[in-house]
Amino acid sequence: MxxxxxxxxxxxxxxxxxxxxxxxxxxxxxxxxxxxxxxxxxxxxxxxxxxxxxxxxxxxxxxxxxxxxxxxxxVDTAATTLPEPEQTTGRLRLVASGSRTVGGEGSGIGRPVLVNGHALSVDGSDAVVAVVPRGVAYQAVLEPLRALASGGRLMAVVMAEDEAVLLGNRLAGRVPVIDEVPTDQMLDAVRVAAEVRPAGTPLRDLADPLQLVAQLGLRETDRADAARLSARLRDASNAVIALSEVMPAAEVSPAAWFEIDSADGRRCLLLASENDALRDAPVGAAHAYGLPPAVSRRKVDDLFAVDLGVVADTVVARSGAQRSRAVALSMLHADSPxxxxxxxxxxxxxxxxxxxxxxxxxARAGGISTPGAEQTALVVDIGGGTIDVVAAGENVVAAGGGQLLTISVAALTGATPAAAEWVKRGPAVRVETPHLLLGEDGSREFLDRPAGRETVGSLAVRGPAGLLPFDRTHAPGEWRALRLRLKADALGANVARAVRTLNERPTTVVLVGGPVGDDEVLASVARALPSGVAVGRGNAAGMLGHRYGVAYGLLLSLLRS
The missing domain is CATH 3.30.420.40 (ATPase, nucleotide binding domain)
Incomplete structure (x- = not known):
């Protein structure tokens, strides 16, 4: 021996x-x-x-x-964050929405007027929206704004500094005040509209395209643009819109793309419905990609990507919950054999x-040593970087695995990759008070010892040192829906892609690899495969579990040699 x-x-x-x-x-x-x-x-x-x-x-x-x-x-795994794809809104421009601190309440529309603390003389008698630039404190503009308000001309205030509450409390009436606004984008507008509603209450006027048409005096050609812009504000409780005299020139940003084998050999955008081409194509069909800002061409033997904006849209996440669109990618680079x-x-x-x-x-040798597995079973090894689908005489190695899930969770929540390793594994809770946790299913748990103050109001999971906070944007049920959809897209869909590439119709599938310990991953893979396929977790040699399938298979090879 x-x-x-x-x-x-x-x-x-x-x-x-x-x-x-x-x-x-x-x-x-x-x-x-x-x-x-x-x-x-x-x-x-x-x-x-x-x-x-x-x-x-x-x-x-x-x-x-x-x-x-x-x-x-x-295998290289990365996430690139790109601006949310902008729908054209013509002469209308969304300047800001979802400011965390606001003052006053209501809506107002008027001509933008610069108020910077110097002597102020505003011609005419029309309604105005005061624009307070960066570097100007609220004390310097309080008296000029009070004068405009007393004359009935001040409809709203937008300011660059974080002082909306301080200013709003000192202005008579209910003038809406919104801060942290890029004010340099507003003075060339012909009209500015601003609206503030209580936190958690949706906008009424700016989210209604008919109100926009009527109150801004829009042309008939602007109607569709008003509909597109208002649709983006249905979950917001404050916003600022600017109307230009002419349509501004569109900004062209470098696009993320990939090349895939197809009849016309075209390039596909990563941020588009074309991204489905990666899910539908066989393993190895993608042979190059480019990411901004350089967008240089990089050859690959396989590529898999998950558009996290699509994941959020699919589960009807609140508008504004994702402030940018991230794409997570796994790449088998051609120059890394x-x-x-x-x-x-x-x-x-x-x-x-x-x-x-x-x-x-x-992996196959270790996987089929699982009790209950057939010798003809298909073994799927879900590793950190690849998914290996192995039949009796052939196999397919697809880019993408547990690391793709980790980096996707980090991009969606803002957590660090180290924290995302814990966050991705299963259910989370929201820390309502130091002694009360709210579960994803609405259940409540009372703690004997108070949770740390940094966790209150945040989603959290139980980590190596207690409750690990990771997100203050999503509700518990919303995060559950996002997490399950993410596992379906990052792992389930990728396994299905590899099985199709192998052209196998298995009756039994044995899953091995570290990520397989996650019960939600097991369910995601089972749902991605045809009904009636027996999908189970590997247990190498009947005692080693799912993680040691490859290592045990390596030892078995010594018997044959």
């Missing part, structure tokens, strides 16, 4: 098994897992694997005589290291 090590270096984590191998048996003696150092296949990742193995040797009192590993290929780690590991370990043909074949 030989003491052997199965070393599985992944994009996110590294797993090592120690076993006695021989006489047709693999007797597992010890196991360990740790985060992968740097990128998969790097010198640091090999050093980390060796360190983990040495730790197992010390713990078990054994010395490895031979090791086995698989070829390594890194598979590398054999055998010699480098052998040098570090001082023992012979065998390299199997592929990680996918090891």
């Amino acid at each position: 030989t003491i052997a090590a199965g070393i599985d270096i992944g994009n996110s984590t590294t797993e090592v098994l120690l076993a006695r191998v021989g006489r047709g048996e693999v007797d597992v003696l010890a196991d360990a897992t740790a985060p992968t150092r740097r990128s998969k296949g790097s010198a640091e990742s090999l050093d980390g694997a060796v360190s983990l193995l040495r730790r197992l040797e010390r713990r078990s009192g054994l010395s490895v005589e031979v090791a086995v590993a698989a070829p390594l290929r890194p 598979y590398r054999d780690p055998g010699d480098a590991l052998a040098d570090r370990l001082g023992v012979a290291v065998q390299t199997v043909a592929s990680e996918a074949t090891a």
Whole structure:
């Protein structure tokens, strides 16, 4: 019997098994897992694997005589945040919406007038909207504004500084005051409209296209633009709109794109309905992409992306909850091929290291050792960077895995990637008070010890050191819908894409890999596959669980050799 090590270096984590191998048996003696150092296949990742193995040797009192590993290929996963695609609104322009601090209440429309603390003389007797630029405090403009208000001419105030509450409390009447507005974009307008409603109350006038047409005196050609703009304000409680004399020139921003095999060889935009082409096309169809600002062409062997704006739109997230549109991508770059780690590991370990043909074949060997799995079962290895779908004689390796989910959660919530690793795993709660948690299903939980003050009013999950706050924008039920949809799009749809590429119609699918421990991921994959397919979590050798499928498969390869 030989003491052997199965070393599985992944994009996110590294797993090592120690076993006695021989006489047709693999007797597992010890196991360990740790985060992968740097990128998969790097010198640091090999050093980390060796360190983990040495730790197992010390713990078990054994010395490895031979090791086995698989070829390594890194996957790059990233998120790029782009401005929300603007619908053309002609002469109308949304200057600001959703300011966190406002004063007064109601709506007002008028000619924009600069009020900067100097002597003020406003010609005419028409209604005006005061524009207070950056660097001007409310005390400097209070008296001129009071004079305009007493004459019945002041309809609203928009200001750059965060002083709307202070100013609104000192103006007579209910003049709407909105702050943190880019005032430099307003003085060339012919009319400005502003509206403030109580927090959580939707706008009435600016969200009504007929009111916009009537009160701004719009032309018939502006009617469709008014409808498009007002639709963006239905969940806002304050907003500022500017009307120009002529339609401003459109700003052209660099677009994110990918190239995909098609009849016309066209480029597809990542921020468009064309993004569905990645979901529908086979693995390997995408062969290049470009991201702003450089938009330089980068070749890939496969690419998968998730438009997080579409995810939010699909579950009817509140307008304004996502202030920009992020796209999460996983890329198998053409200039990062598979590398054999055998010699480098052998040098570090001082023992012979065998390299199997592929990680996918090891995953299959470990996966079908699951009790209840058929020998003809399809094995799906959901790793940190790739999804490997493996049949008896062939396999497909698709870009995208657990890291794509992590970075998508981080982009949607504003959490750090480290926090997103915990956030993505399951249900969250909102900390209503230091002693009360509100669940996603409306349930309430009372705490014996008060939660930290930083968590109150935030969504939170239970992390390694207690409640981990991560989001103050979404409601608990809204976040649940977003999270489940994200898992369906980032993982379920990608598994279905790879299965279609393999042209398999399985009756049984065995899932292995770290992300499979998430019950919601298991359900997302099952829903993405045809009805009647038995989808289950792997349990290598009937005792090692889902995470060690590849490492156990590597050890099994020693029996064949």
